[in-house]
Amino acid sequence: MMEERFAGFIITYNRPVKLTETIEKVLSQTYSPEKLWIIDNSDNEDTERKINTLTYENVIYHKVGYNAGPAGAAKIGLCLAAEEGVDWIYWGDDDDPPVFPNVFERLFNIIRLESASYKIGQIGIVGQYFDEKRGLLVRISDKQLKNSKTLPVDNIAGNQCKLINARVVTMGIYPDEELFFGFEELSFDVKLKIAGFQSVIDGSFQYTLREKYGKLGFKKGVVRKRNVNSLWRNYYSTRNLLYILKDNGYYTAVVYQIIRRLLKIGVAYRYGRKYGHYNMQTTLVGISHFLVGRKGENKHIGYGRK
The missing domain is CATH 3.90.550.10 (Spore Coat Polysaccharide Biosynthesis Protein SpsA; Chain A)
Incomplete structure (x- = not known):
């Protein structure tokens, strides 16, 4: 065929x-x-x-x-x-x-x-x-x-x-x-x-x-349930997105994303102190590892695909 x-x-x-x-x-x-x-x-x-x-x-x-x-x-x-x-x-x-x-x-x-x-x-x-x-x-x-x-x-x-x-x-x-x-x-x-x-x-x-799956009519601003156990992903998504932007010459986007993610640290506390604290940790570590050029697995953050 x-x-x-x-x-x-x-x-x-x-x-x-x-x-x-x-x-x-x-x-x-x-x-x-x-x-x-x-x-x-x-x-x-x-x-x-x-x-x-x-x-x-x-x-x-x-x-x-x-x-x-x-x-x-x-x-x-x-x-x-x-x-x-x-x-x-x-x-x-x-x-x-x-x-x-x-x-x-x-x-x-x-x-x-x-x-x-x-x-x-x-x-x-x-x-x-x-x-x-x-x-x-x-x-x-x-x-x-x-x-x-x-x-x-x-x-x-x-x-x-x-x-x-x-x-x-x-x-x-x-x-x-x-x-x-x-x-x-x-x-x-x-x-x-x-x-x-x-x-x-x-x-x-x-x-x-x-x-x-009932995803028609999606509207921005809808608050979704947040799970602190999945926040380890935030470290990788923060770090890796910045690498992808830099490596491909999207320098304006690098600056935008760093500022955006720093500003969102305070907002995350609306989902609870524990969530806000871990979000801050994963965001700051992700940004700092990007700035110093660290890649690969971060065993301190974890890898939860089990």
Whole structure:
């Protein structure tokens, strides 16, 4: 039915049960990858033992040997798949399988139809715009999604069926592995855009997802529940966004983001003293580590993907 050679990888960390569920859903797609690498960041043998019980011949286990984070694991997966000579690579995560059984087939239909109109570097189902002056990801309106089949975007959200044109990987475009965790997809997407490639999504598909999960009609200023246990992410998102902006020459956005995040320290105390204090700690450490050039995993902040 389709001529494109298609492989993929799934990043995992200490979640063997969720991983096997995701593998099943990926390989049961109406158009599925010919090979699927499991890039295992785990610090134990549970995942490897679980993979060894599976009967899929096209699932290939790759033990990293240390926790490379999503950024390092993504680079490994992209390179392994590109070396096979495939045309497109699925970039997946262990707890975010395709929502519908025909997602890949639908995306490949767009690739075939629009390849003459767009220099497609990647395609997916959930996208955003990127404000280069402020360093902000910008939500696409419901109206624009509903009326668009193929929509150029700046960023394709992580774990949203990102399909990568293998040609860009052979050109040396992949996420900065030293980021470890947080905005690794944005790191890749900005490089992709600078190299002259386009990121596109199926806009009507994203609209369907918003409808399915009750996310239509989103309004700014809506206060959402805050969880102090997830604030370790704030360290990585603060630090890594600043690196991405600086490395790509968005210096005005670097200044804007530092000021913005410092001002938000006081606001965070509205969610409680504990939340406000930890938010302040992760923000200040994230900014300071950016200023001194520190990357990689911060074991003092933690890594909560368990």
